[in-house]
Amino acid sequence: MATETAAPAPPRLFALHALAAGLDFERYFRWRRAREGDPFYVRFPGFGAVLFTGTPAGARELFRAPIELLEPPRPNPIEPLVGPASLILTSGAAHRRDRTLLAPAFHGARIRAYGELIRTATLDEIGDGPAPWRPGTRVDSRAAARSITLRVILEAVFGVRARERRAAYTAAITEFLTAFSGPLLLAPALRRGAFGRAPWDRFVAARARLDRLIREDLAARESTARQDDSDILGLLLSARHGGAPADAELGDQLRTLLVAGHETTATSLVWALYHLHRTPEALRRLRAELREAGESPVEIAALPYLDAVCQETLRLRPPVPIVLRRVTEPFALRGVRLAAGDTMGLALPLLHTDPDIWDDPERFRPERFLDGRYGPFEFAPFGGGHRRCVGASLADYELRIVLATVLGRVRLALPPRHARGRAPLSVPHNIATGPRRSIPFDVLA
Template identity: 85%
Template sequence: MATETAAPASRRLFPLHALAAGLDFERYFRWRRAREGDPFYVRFPGFGAVLFTGTPAGARELFRAPADLLEPPRPNPIEPLVGPASLILTSGLRHRRDRTLLAPAFHGARIRAYGELIRAATLDEIEGGTSSWSPANTAPWRPAHTAPWRPAHTAPWRPGTRIDSRAAARSITLRVILEAVFGVRARERRAAYTAAITEFLTAFSGPLLLVPALRRGAFGRAPWDRFVAARDHLDRLLQADIAERKSTARQDDSDILGLLLSTRYDDGSAPADAELGDQLRTLLVAGHETTATSLVWALYHLHRTPEALRSLRAELREAGDSPADLAGLPYLDAVCQETLRLHPPVPIVLRRVTEPVVLRGVRTTAGDTMGLALPLLHSDPDTWDGAARFRPERFLDRRYGPFEFAPYGGGHRRCVGASLADYELRIVLATLLGRVRLALPPRYARGRTPLSVPHNIATGPHRSIPFDVIE
């Protein structure tokens, strides 16, 4: 029989709760569960209350809830980034139809075909790729009051160089997704996309993400105006590529755009260009930011845990250099899974119910939102021994079920690109560690782990973590 639980935090105290959650998301969620048990309510600005669970039993109930009774919550904080037609935001028949359209792009053989591309992007970054952006003089699409940007080539990773890990990781993963989605190999076209995506993501600041009331224009000078201009510029690039590929009638599905243009829905129709643009924008944004964040955290924890780094280097020395050799290494796999356990790139899973659903004994009503807090699930004491420690060996000792370990969500809405993200993280990490030796500056090697805060569609360290190249 369904029971009741504590009501959402009072409106009088809500601003204090919102501030606490924004400053240290994971600590706030642990405090709320310790204080109120599981499940518990959290209220978000402009969004309402969410009933959260963080246990395997709760994950099972949420992921196994009937698909027809669940939909993405609206208003959704990331809708301005990905668009209303994004697979992330659709539901019901529309979601099943679009997922069927996109899923073939992420099947095993196609993912493995990207291995050399991933390795080449990583090696290019080590040799001095385009991974950062700085002010330039001209960019006609931008509002006059904002500073345009230009690509800046970084120095090769030579001994004595200090690396901005977040910029480097984003550079690698963005190049991979551009080539995988569009087949973009020309440096100028890649630079145009990199500039557009960088400005697009930079313009969608934390306040715009968390406070919908700020999404208002002010004569072209408000943060929202800057974001809309950046989004429009990126969309023009996307639509130009769609039109070009249609006009040349290329029957080339070696990249994801080609595959999408060559496939049809069950009724024989093709996606509209605007809808296709939303899916491509979702792949560009989600497909590089989340993996880049995971790469930074993996490097950070390995260089704080010498025994794990030694074990991984020993495994890499015995392996071949090809992506096929690297992808199946057990300790490399364990390192990546442990990184995702400690730092799931999207740390909460949200579902809005269209009919009453019971979660952990609490009855929700139509229109309510329920959620899974992955940092709580991934540190549940009944599942994870010494959960605060980075210990990849735990993934060699046993297999964890989908209701215990869910870095990409679960159920019918599990991330469609999870296989590409997993594969890319392994190849990039192995390639980096096989070519260079890095060290954390003392402040990061011995200090507290940086807080994880929202960065657009993902969460990551609140500031970039630097590394020194030592060999």
Template identity: 75%
Template sequence: MDVGAPRHGESAPDAPRAPRLVVAHALAAGIDFERYFRWRRAHEGDPFFVRFPGLGSVLFTGTPEGAREMFRAPTNLLEPPRPNPIEPLVGSASLILVAGERHRQDRTLLAPAFHSARIRAYGELIRDSALAEISGDTAESGPAWRPGTRIDSRAAARAITLRVILEAVFGVDSHEQRAAYTSAIAEFLTAFSGPLMLLPVLRHGLFGQAPWDRFVAARDRLDALILADIARRRTEASRSADILGMLLTTCYDDGTAISDADLCEQLRTLLVAGHETTATTLVWALFHLHREPEVLGRLRAEIQAAGPGAPPLELAGLAYLDAVCQETLRLHPTVPIVLRRVTAPFSLLGVPLAAGDTMGVAVPLLHSEPGVWSEPERFRPERFLERRYGPFEFAPFGGGHRRCVGAALADYELRIVLATILGRVRLRLAPRYARGRAPLSVPHNIATGPRRSIPFDVVA
């Protein structure tokens, strides 16, 4: 495959080159982006260029040295790339997309919501959400997980994590309010189809009938719910202990409060990112565990030793459970590409970048670097008991000053939900998934996940 001319001048014959056959490369990346990235690095070394529609060429690295250089770059030199494929989902005011001083202020505003003490308080909520889904005792739940039942793991995982984030963010505890949000969020995410995310040219209306029109209508419906909650809560004399209540009492450094419009986009980001990513990781964890009987048996034994009444905080601290969750995130980082645009000249692994250029870390490559990870293709949680990995070797939530603000909550929730499920039900992976290669990982809104849902059968 022809890779074209040097990106930064003919005088550097060994410099990485941007692909010339853009369509062929885009198709290869769209079919199996992880395999494509590995192929590019094997043939061209590290770093290497990849072209994205509307974004241009991005210089990628998948080495700890490259990750260190990017994550340690001066904060005033970096900003999110634009156009950004998820901007319609989260909004331009989202913490994910703002830069510079605005990012520092907004992160300072949001960070207390994810302090360790506050996160620990969500333990019972997380466990109860998993139990509600297993028992099928709410209108939003699927059927009870009784022997003989087939479980749609993606739908079940999303139901659990959405219930958690709705109560943690808004204090939603009524069926009517939860049903309204669940319906609006499902419509919103479904409307943002793959073509709309990958091809900005499609983001135009056509007499109310185009996919973009349907997406905007769904987003307006969800925003109306969020803004109504904000307005109602601003008039209440008392403040709730949920995230919205905390944000309504917090001010910026200059004493001003966050506007309703900006708060709406921050909350929409939390709703979308706060349940989709954790749900996807939970599905992958169940998938790998039920293909590895010895790993599953060891984890069940650890959970059973803790006892059925073990408090959530104790479950979250189980060593092998932690290793299983970390290994799942190593193999399947939910956000596999971390991008930064430079605002001034910069050099990544000796390759010069001009102001406006974009660089990135390919996390699947970082998590399979042969010099760091032995047998990187294997699901082997024990590796996380044998040694600790640095932030430039293992980065499932990104790195540097833009590392995911909700990472601690995602970790905590994943452990408690996984322990709750494995401690109460027995599952069997549907036969067609029990052997062979794992399903391909493809973009799903803000995260990546299995191309198709992975079903499980409940057994006695």
């Protein structure tokens, strides 16, 4: 058995470290590992120290740790966004109960039923959105991708189809997420009100507006006698008739799905389009595959090169780059002792560029997913173990159908500055990381 060592001391000069991590956290993580080896410590403001690994051996230990030993980390920077009853934050019996409730809504046949909805949402955004994608126009890819993925979540989760209702949600959620990005996410000390004028006050007001919409939909659906479980809210309500969960908990779960379910997928869409348009041979190969394929979502979702493009995007640009677990009893990660209450983490940008697994890891090369198979401890964009992303199948399906629909309808090009310059860094936005600057596309045809 390997000898356990005590944890290395977290770094001094904390403010400088925080600044370096804030400017480019992937580079910072690489630097820390190069200095200290794997695992290594990183301290987050208002959160404490986390022992990180970025190797398949570490991923295996973290994902396979006994479930009863693991909790989500506390305090959790995203708690104000998702709420204390969120699946992301519960543990033990409550987590098991909520996963049992939610997981079936994201499986096989149910997901496939959303195929047409995803295609229609994409076509509407291109042809009929607030800024139609006509030749000669410039598209803000983040705004467009968010609009598509939010619509999918609103319809799939809440069954919201009416345009005005969708617009009300879109405005509320955009305001809610914008109010929480940046300083409030990273500096918990700023989460205080000041006579209605502080950033925290604005965030609390935005959350109240969004919660009002959610409550209205809950009430409307509850008052209808029919049991409609064609969407996720219907499923949750039918389960409630069996006894649980209460209104506030349901509200947190719905807010979680709204937040976790659209920003992550939208970011991946932006990165996929970006890397494809910087890698002409990959774009050509994908277009050729799409030309041969039919329009049925099921057929599209099975295309091998499209699949490889999506996986490669999630490898190089994982939108949720770190996976955290708090241990409730002593545990050893890669031979380093953790005490009860300590937190361990998996750094996906390190795992996904480990040179022992990935050839030429910094390059966008979808072919690697055609040539080889990667295990769940080598490639883990959706995390793993008992907390693996509950929406992974929906996200995978959505990525493929939106990309195929966009590329089948329009020809895009990156403006010269983006086509040739350095690739933008990934920075934390709120629940997901994304490109530091917005990435526009010119519509050619």
